[in-house]
Amino acid sequence: xxxxxxxxxxxxxxxxxxxxxxxxxxxxxxxxxxxxxxxxxxxxxxxxxxxxxxxxxxxxxxxxxxxxxxxxxxxxxxxxxxxxxxxxxxxxxxxxxxxxxxxxxxxxxxxxxxxxxxxxxxxxxxxxxxxxxxxxxxxxxxxxxxxxxxxxxxxxxxxxxxxxxxxxxxxxxxxxxxxxxxxxxxxxxxxxxxxxxxxxxxxxxxxxxxxxxxxxxxxxxxxxxxxxxxxxxxxxxxxxxxxxxxxxxxxxxxxxxxxxxxxxxxxxxxxxxxxxxxxxxxxxxxxxxxxxxxxxxxxxxxxxxxxx
Ligand code: NAP
Numbered sequence: 001x002x003x004x005x006x007x008x009x010x011x012x013x014x015x016x017x018x019x020x021x022x023x024x025x026x027x028x029x030x031x032x033x034x035x036x037x038x039x040x041x042x043x044x045x046x047x048x049x050x051x052x053x054x055x056x057x058x059x060x061x062x063x064x065x066x067x068x069x070x071x072x073x074x075x076x077x078x079x080x081x082x083x084x085x086x087x088x089x090x091x092x093x094x095x096x097x098x099x100x101x102x103x104x105x106x107x108x109x110x111x112x113x114x115x116x117x118x119x120x121x122x123x124x125x126x127x128x129x130x131x132x133x134x135x136x137x138x139x140x141x142x143x144x145x146x147x148x149x150x151x152x153x154x155x156x157x158x159x160x161x162x163x164x165x166x167x168x169x170x171x172x173x174x175x176x177x178x179x180x181x182x183x184x185x186x187x188x189x190x191x192x193x194x195x196x197x198x199x200x201x202x203x204x205x206x207x208x209x210x211x212x213x214x215x216x217x218x219x220x221x222x223x224x225x226x227x228x229x230x231x232x233x234x235x236x237x238x239x240x241x242x243x244x245x246x247x248x249x250x251x252x253x254x255x256x257x258x259x260x261x262x263x264x265x266x267x268x269x270x271x272x273x274x275x276x277x278x279x280x281x282x283x284x285x286x287x288x289x290x291x292x293x294x295x296x297x298x299x300x301x302x303x304x305x306x307x308x
Contacts, residue, residue, distance in 0.1 A: 001011075002259075003027070003029065003041070003043055003248045003291075004028065004029040004030070004031060004037060004038075004041040004042050004043060004044075005021060005025065005029070005030045005031070005033065005042070005043065005044045005045075005046060005289065006019060006031050006032075006033070006042045006044070006045045006046070006054065006058070006147040006228060007030060007032050007033070007044075007050070008032075008033045008045060008046065008047040008048065008049030008051035008054045008055075008173060008304075009032075009033075009047075009051060009067060010049070010051060010067065010068075011048070011103045011276075012048065012276075012278070014032040014050040015083075017032075017046075017179045017278060017282070018030050018032050018070045018242070018279055019077050020278060020282055021046075021153040021159060021282065021286070022070075022251060023082075024282065025282075025289060026287045028170045028289075029041065029308075033051060033054050034253065036101075039057055039059065040059055040060055041060065041062055042058045042060060043060055043061065043062050043063070043292075044061070044062065044063045044064075044288075044292065045058065045063075045064050045065070045070060046065045046069060046285050047064060047065070047066060047067060047074070048066075048067045048104065049066075049068065049071075049073035049077055050073075051111050052077030052078070052080055053077070053078060053079045053080055054079070055077075055079045055081055055084075056078075056079035057096065058081075058118065059088055061081060061084050061200070062084065062085075062086070062292060063084065063085055063087065063288065063289070063298065064080070064084055064085070064086045065085060065087050065089070065288055065289075066087065066088050066089050066287045067276065067281065068088070068089055068276070069088055069089050069090060069094055069145070069146070069276075070195060070196065070222075070223065071086060071088055071195075071302050071307075071308065072195065072196035072197070072223060072238075072307070072308075074086065075302070075304065075307055076129075076145050076211070083086065085298060085301055085302075086301070086302040086304070087288050087300045087301055087302065088286065088300045088301075088302055089255075089276060089281055089285075089300070090145050090299070091276055091277075091280040091281045091284050091286060092098055092274055092275040092280045093144070093275060093276055093279070093280035094272070094275070094280070095145055095146065095149055095282070096147070097148050097252070097273070097274035097275060098146045098150065098193070098273055098274040099149045099150040099152075099153040100145065100151070100168075100220065101153060101247070101272075101274060102140075102150040102191050102193070102219065102220060102248060102273075103150075103153055103157065104219060104269075105191070105219045105221075106138055106154060106159065106189050106191065106219065106247045107157075108245070108267075109183055109189050109217040109219070109242075109243060109245070110133065110136050110159075112128050112129075112130070112266070114217070114242070114243040114267065115128065115141050115242075115243075115295060116285055118177065118232050118264055119177060121264075124126075129202075130238050132158070133157055133158035133159050134158050134159075134160065136159050136160065136188055136189070137159070137160045137161075137162060137183065137186045137188050137189075138161050138162070138185060138188065138189045138190075138191065139157045139161075139162045139163070139183045139186060139187030139189070139190045139191065140154070140159065140163045140164070140166065140174075140183075140189065140276050141159060141163075141180075141183065141190065141191070141192045141193060141194050141203075141222075142164070142165065142193040142194035142195065142222065143163045143164070143171065143174075143190070144165070144195070144308075145166040146193045146274075147163065147165070147193035147194075148163070148169070148171055149260055150281040151163045151171055151174045152171055152172070152173065152174065152192055152230050153164075153279065155171075155172070155173035155174050156173070160175075160186075161174045161175065162174070162175045162176075162177060162182070162186045162187060163175070163176045163177065163183065164176075164177050164178070164179075164180055164183040165178065165308060166178065174219070176206075178246055180203075180208070180213050183234050184208060184211035184212055185211050185212075185213070187213070187216060187220065188213055188215070188217070189210055189216065189217045189218075190212060190216060190217070190218050190219065191219045191221065192204065192218070192219065192221060192222045192226055193221055193222050194222050194223075195206070195222070195223075195308035196223040196225055196226060197305070197306065197307040197308055198215070198221065198307065201225050202225065202226070202227075202228055203226050203227075203232050204218070204226055204227040204228065204232070205228040206228065206231040206234065206235065207229060208241070209232065209235045210240065210242065212237070214239075215241075215242045216240075216241055216242065216258055217241065217242050217243045217244065217245070217277050218232065218241060218243075218244045218245070218246075218303070220244070220245070220246050220249045221248065221273040221274075222248060222254065224246075224248040224249035225228055225249075225250055226249070227246075229250055231262070232244055233259060233260075235252050236263065236265045236266070240263070241269075242265065242266065243265045243267070244266050245267040245269070246260065246266060246268060246269065246270055247270075247271055247272065247273040249271075252271055253270065254268060254270075260299065268281045280291060284299065284300075284303070287299060288300075291294070
């Protein structure tokens, strides 16, 4: 009877995860990539996308548990079996930290700290009018695990929040839309929290960015490939957009010669919006293994048709 778990991490530390998994799953053998094991034993693989090659040749595999929330890379990884369910990681750490990051960046832009930072470099003492949050419209793209929480937090803070999703949503205090242009046209600050799919890749191009009101700001916390970077630079240089806070990039780490590094209207962050930790992620993986074995519905299953 196969009952083993294979742990195939990216940056996660197997010397912490493997014993913690073994302690949480009594009677289950837990292997790390590189251990010797019988491929027929492996029932569940807990993987980061960069390690997904290990999924080839596991005939008893019944669940692929992603260590990441975003599954864009995993879904195109060579070796991913076509017929095994994939569960995303949705943990309390990420779902707390991502809305917090979004609120921090929105407040930075709302209070014009980007403008004051530029003024400081020019030794310029100039005060600008400060609208109340209740007079500031913020758009959130994606109203899933992260976007819905972000939209709610921003609304609780008093902002006028507009959110965009594929299917209609109801969120207290948030104007929800399935029409992208309605959200873009209303967004003085736009926060991206979409998954990367064939439909959302390159979504924020010159045409879409032009729909934002003049002087709008962009916060990208999802994936670099959502945004056409050259188009963003053009819109910033033309002055149609005021500032961009970017946590994710088409190429990571951001290459040293990339114009974002020195652009006065760009804040570069090294993909730090939300972190996962063993403490918050391990219980999610363990609960899914319990459910798998009990024949109960699995948590956070990926719909391969939609790619998220
Ligand atoms: P999720 O729960 O799957 O929610 C996705 C949301 O996007 C849903 O509201 C969905 O609409 C909407 N959506 C998807 N495709 C769409 C389309 N074509 N048009 C309009 N709306 C669309 O995802 P999540 O857990 O919130 O995570 C979102 C992304 O954040 C992840 O995929 C990952 O790439 C990124 N992320 C980044 C970091 C970081 O550190 N920078 C950390 C974690 C995650 P429906 O509700 O109608 O389905």
